[in-house]
């Protein structure tokens with residue numbers, strides 16, 4: 001078996017890579033959300049300053065049997081690399097996944113990355129026993145954080161949205177709630193980037209130590225252009241304080257390649273502005289805007305650390321129900337007493 005980089009601009013190679021990832025992600029979870037091929041192509045083909053996305057294939061002769069993603073953050077968290085290994089369901093338990101992972105670990109050493117991170121979606125009751133957890137442990141990774149994927153059935157009634165908005169309103173009279181689609185005005189960009197960059201730091205992430213992200217207005221613009229090219233519509237609701245700074249945000253995204261689902265991305269209230277029900281306010285307003293534009297969507301999916309009490313309280317209030325776990329694995333190559341490898 002040979003493991004080599006994929007030419008992501010070669011449609012045939014990329015298609016093989018995509019099909020392995022898609023089939024792997026849908027294995028035993030046929031209703032799970034997966035990116036369309038177009039969405040994946042844009043992620044790998046359009047370069048950006050903040051991340052380097054690389055794709056690998058494991059070949060048995062001419063046939064691709066395994067696929068992997070190797071993503072290097074470039075502006076922040078530069079001790080880390082995000083890995084994803086997928087083996088076609090019919091070729092599992094033959095050592096392919098371990099060989100691919102070992103190849104990526106060697107690459108991470110060459111790239112000077114000491115913290116290797118991966119993740120798997122697994123059923124709610126199998127956090128210690130699932131094959132993906134066993135695979136990770138066998139390869140020197142440990143469970144570092146457990147998130148719950150939750151889903152909310154749509155539509156939520158106008159009456160319910162109004163009730164949430166009215167519940168929150170008396171607490172945030174000093175803030176303006178504003179919704180934007182696919183873009184943000186120039187005057188809010190700096191404060192939005194600062195806010196958004198805190199998410200990695202402020203949300204609980206178990207044993208994984210993140211530093212704030214380094215998104216700049218320039219990076220935001222590139223990501224926004226990529227989302228458009230992917231066929232996504234992005235809804236951003238912000239709370240703006242009296243000085244004109246964005247101090248709370250929530251993002252929802254749709255894909256034109258998936259007529260049923262909506263993805264909840266980040267929600268964050270600035271540390272100095274908590275306690276004003278801004279989390280509920282921005283989430284309710286964003287959902288209202290989304291439902292007006294896409295009345296046929298059937299569910300929203302979100303993911304939060306199981307220890308993120310404040311976010312979970314809002315999501316539970318809104319009716320999000322747990323569907324599966326998202327387990328984050330970590331392996332440290334050097335520089336930590338918890339190091340599992342090398």
Ligand SMILES: CC(C)(COP(=O)(O)OP(=O)(O)OC[C@H]1O[C@@H](n2cnc3c(N)ncnc32)[C@H](O)[C@@H]1OP(=O)(O)O)[C@@H](O)C(=O)NCCC(=O)NCCS
Nearest residue numbers: 084085086087092093094095096097098118120131134135
């Ligand atoms: C996880 C995954 C990559 C494993 O690929 P694979 O080629 O089947 O893995 P390997 O054959 O190298 O297995 C290595 C070890 O993992 C463990 N393992 C893997 N599958 C297992 C299973 N079904 N039951 C029990 N243990 C299992 C075993 O310890 C195995 O060693 P052994 O066969 O000597 O007992 C594959 O199942 C997959 O694509 N899963 C979906 C994506 C994912 O979650 N990737 C991991 C995080 S990035």
